[in-house]
Structure formats: structure tokens, C-alpha cells
Amino acid sequence: MKQVRSSEWTGAFKQHRLRLTKPRQLIVDVLGATSDHLSAEEVYLRVHPKYARIGLTTVYRTLDVLVRMGIVSRLDFGDARSRYELVERSGKPSHHHHLVCSSCKRVVEYDDFMDEEVKLIKKLEKALSRKHGFGITGHVVQFLGLCPACKTLARA
Amino acid sequence: MKQVRSSEWTGAFKQHRLRLTKPRQLIVDVLGATSDHLSAEEVYLRVHPKYARIGLTTVYRTLDVLVRMGIVSRLDFGDARSRYELVERSGKPSHHHHLVCSSCKRVVEYDDFMDEEVKLIKKLEKALSRKHGFGITGHVVQFLGLCPACKTLARA
DNA sequence: ATGTTATTGATAATGGATATCAATAACATC
DNA sequence: GATGTTATTGATATCCATTATCAATAACAT
Known part of the structure; x- marks a missing residue:
């Protein structure tokens, strides 16, 4: 697919x-x-x-x-x-991932170092596919944390 | 934390x-x-x-x-x-990620290329943290696909 | 041993997602 | 353009993972 x-x-x-x-x-x-x-x-x-x-x-x-x-x-x-x-x-980077605030669920899309990331992902896909026989269809890459606002609240 | x-x-x-x-x-x-x-x-x-x-x-x-x-x-x-x-x-690699069959939900843990991955993740964490002011606490990396068994069924 | 209070667990409720099924509307065919 | 087939729709009921409530219980500091 x-x-x-x-x-x-x-x-x-x-x-x-x-x-x-x-x-x-x-x-x-x-x-x-x-x-x-x-x-x-x-x-x-x-x-x-x-x-x-x-x-x-x-x-x-x-x-x-x-x-x-x-x-x-x-x-x-x-x-x-x-x-x-x-x-x-x-108007959106074709390949991007997400940075999510685990408190308020605000989401930032990023595409920093995407070349490097894509290269690694491709390599991993190939390795995992060969090693475990999976047909790989997608991936999830996501960072979790506290956005500036929620970080401040947490200190209060 | x-x-x-x-x-x-x-x-x-x-x-x-x-x-x-x-x-x-x-x-x-x-x-x-x-x-x-x-x-x-x-x-x-x-x-x-x-x-x-x-x-x-x-x-x-x-x-x-x-x-x-x-x-x-x-x-x-x-x-x-x-x-x-x-x-x-x-008895489990301390840092690992998951390869998931989107059909039967079978999960394989992998740690291939983990050094390289960790290096990239650290770099991204630093960049995103600086750029967006997030305090980053974690990440999700996951591959999705069809395991050998489900691949075969899909062909039937 | 005793008092304070964090923790528990039975119960009810919430809410996102899915199953059912008769009514509707795409669209291939004429 | 009219018609028949059948994919699609949407109202309704239902499912099921998770959370809220609250009186009873048990950790543990004293």
C-alpha cells in the first residue's frame, strides 16, 4: 500500500x-x-x-x-x-515528525536533521525487514516533553 | 523526573x-x-x-x-x-524500540544501530529543546508493518 | 499501641470507537 | 436520461478501556 x-x-x-x-x-x-x-x-x-x-x-x-x-x-x-x-x-514539510507536550498536548511539527533521520530510518527498515521478515509500511518518531507554559506551571 | x-x-x-x-x-x-x-x-x-x-x-x-x-x-x-x-x-537490552505488526499486533524488540540512533536522538533533543523551549522527557520510535504470517494472509 | 492519612477496591460513569441495518445515492449499463 | 445494482450512509445501540467517587482499609510515623 x-x-x-x-x-x-x-x-x-x-x-x-x-x-x-x-x-x-x-x-x-x-x-x-x-x-x-x-x-x-x-x-x-x-x-x-x-x-x-x-x-x-x-x-x-x-x-x-x-x-x-x-x-x-x-x-x-x-x-x-x-x-x-x-x-x-x-505548505507543510513533506516529511516531518512531532514534538508533543505531555501536559497540554500542544504539538509542534519539526523537520530538523530530517535528511540524517531519513537515512537512518531507511537503513533500519532494511535491516529489520531482512532480520524479521516484516513488510514495513511506516514508522512513528515522536518527542515528548513539557512546553514552556506547562514547564512554568509545573514549577508553581 | x-x-x-x-x-x-x-x-x-x-x-x-x-x-x-x-x-x-x-x-x-x-x-x-x-x-x-x-x-x-x-x-x-x-x-x-x-x-x-x-x-x-x-x-x-x-x-x-x-x-x-x-x-x-x-x-x-x-x-x-x-x-x-x-x-x-x-535480560532485556536497556535501550530498545519496537517493530509492530499492524494486523496481529505482534511486537519485536530491536536494538540494531542503537548507538547511531541514540546519537541522533540526543542531537534532536538538544535542537528541539533550544528551538521550542520544551523540556524533553522522552521519545517514541516505532516501526509498523506486516509480520510474515500476516503478509501471507494478505496475499490470499 | 495508636493516630494520621495514603491507599484501596466496589461501583458507577465517561467517552471514543464500532456493530447493526434499513434507507439512500453512486455509477455502470442500457 | 432512466434504471438496476450495490456501495455507502447515518441513526441507534453497544462495546470496552479508562476514570471518578467514596467509604473502608492498611502503611507507617510517633
Whole structure:
């Protein structure tokens, strides 16, 4: 399952014989219009004004499909709900990772030393794939800590 | 909050004025006796035969305390429940990461290229800390994929 | 031995996510 | 453009991991 550019998602849908429905279009639109990491409910709330009969169930299902197709990434920042972002979105570094405040869950995207990181990840993927026979499809790299605001509060 | 060796956990408890109770001892024992990544319920089930009046609530609370003290790591393998492992356990590489099958959730621990990885992580921690003012306390590195068995099934 | 208070555990409640299933709407075909 | 097939939707009920509540209990300092 290889990555699909969000700009080509309609084509990918057709190839998989998936129908191009209004809810699906609006959900991709919402994800493309923000740099936030939205939860399913937040996606629902942003689609609702434009399409009031959207159902939360549909949002969950659609996000699942998009993740499985490699158009969307599912993220976990430890706040008990999954969050989603387009894999490819204009104005965002194509490859990035996340720095998360474990207290307030604020998220910073970073791409420092990404060349070096990608090189190491590729090397590891190859080694692990050979050693354990896994077909590797993705990775998670994340730093956890306290943001400046929460650090100050912790001292109080 | 710095890491605490599991062998010294009783001392760490005393320093924090936390009481050394039977449930807490048994929970640490269970984690020390396995290389599995247990869920809260699995910990509960393994303590129960030795101490039938253990409550699931206590297990959740204790695991939380242990995580906050740096004695235990909370892991997320995408199967909708947190899993736990001792940070330091005899017979396990002290620093390692996980390769997870996204289908059956099987987990392989690896420590390949760990020197290189640790060096990069340290460098990133320093850079991110300076750039964004975070006090960095931890990181997640994880590879996702399909294990040999699930790969075969997927082809069927 | 005793008092203080951290800890426990039964119970109920929360909340994100999923299963069910009849109604609807894409879209291939004519 | 009309029509039939079938993927998709969404209201509803449900699941299940985790957390809140609070009276009873047990660590441990004195």
C-alpha cells in the first residue's frame, strides 16, 4: 500500500472501486484546509456546517479508509483519541515528525536533521525487514516533553 | 523526573513518600517476571492468583504512578489499550524500540544501530529543546508493518 | 499501641470507537 | 436520461478501556 498524494486521491478511489461521495470529498477538503491535527469529532464539526446530515460514523469510517489507502496518517498524542493529518499537504514539510507536550498536548511539527533521520530510518527498515521478515509500511518518531507554559506551571 | 532502575524502585517510592503496599509490590513483580508487554487487565489477571482481592482500579492507578516515576514505560501498539514494560529489566537490552505488526499486533524488540540512533536522538533533543523551549522527557520510535504470517494472509 | 492519612477496591460513569441495518445515492449499463 | 445494482450512509445501540467517587482499609510515623 503505497503513499498517495492527496491531490490524486480521487484517482486512487476509482482504482479501488470506491465511490466518490459527498461526505468523502468534504472530509478530505477539511483535512486539506488546516494544519491542525484533527480528531474524528473535530472533522465532523467542520464538515457539519457545509453538510448538516453528515454522521459521525461516516467520519470514522472514511478516516479509516483514507488511512488504509495511505492518504491520511493516524496520529496518537496520548490524549485518548486518534488524530489525523493529510500525508501530503501544500505548505507543510513533506516529511516531518512531532514534538508533543505531555501536559497540554500542544504539538509542534519539526523537520530538523530530517535528511540524517531519513537515512537512518531507511537503513533500519532494511535491516529489520531482512532480520524479521516484516513488510514495513511506516514508522512513528515522536518527542515528548513539557512546553514552556506547562514547564512554568509545573514549577508553581 | 529521571529514570529509575526497577531494582531500586522501593527506594524511589520512599523518597516520594509513597507507601510500599502489597498491590504495588505484586504489580512490579509481575512486570519484572515477563518480557511481554502487558495491558492493565493482563497485569490484573497475573496478580489475581497471588492476591485475589486486587482491584483493577488499583492496577491502573499503580501503573500510572510507575510511569510518572520513570520506572515503567507506557506503550501504544494501536490495539486500543495501553501496554506497559519495566524500563530496566534484566535480560532485556536497556535501550530498545519496537517493530509492530499492524494486523496481529505482534511486537519485536530491536536494538540494531542503537548507538547511531541514540546519537541522533540526543542531537534532536538538544535542537528541539533550544528551538521550542520544551523540556524533553522522552521519545517514541516505532516501526509498523506486516509480520510474515500476516503478509501471507494478505496475499490470499 | 495508636493516630494520621495514603491507599484501596466496589461501583458507577465517561467517552471514543464500532456493530447493526434499513434507507439512500453512486455509477455502470442500457 | 432512466434504471438496476450495490456501495455507502447515518441513526441507534453497544462495546470496552479508562476514570471518578467514596467509604473502608492498611502503611507507617510517633
